[in-house]
Amino acid sequence: MSVFAGCMDARNMISIKEIDCPSCEKANGIEVFEKDSLTVGESSCTQCGYFIPDGVHLIKFIAEDEY
Ligand SMILES: [Zn+2]
Numbered sequence: 001m002s003v004f005a006g007c008m009d010a011r012n013m014i015s016i017k018e019i020d021c022p023s024c025e026k027a028n029g030i031e032v033f034e035k036d037s038l039t040v041g042e043s044s045c046t047q048c049g050y051f052i053p054d055g056v057h058l059i060k061f062i063a064e065d066e067y
Pocket of ligand 1: 021022023029045048049
């Protein structure tokens, strides 16, 4: 069994997400890279420049009304 030898472990994968800006509420205004539920690198809103730093929980920046 070498099913897991392909480095496809989801926990190690970086996913790209577009989220609504929590500041100006621009839809999909911020493109963020996420790994293990933490942001990778720095991202900012294309409209207002709202800044999301590296290594924070993305969940904190997603509007609560999306749950
Ligand atoms: Zn914004």
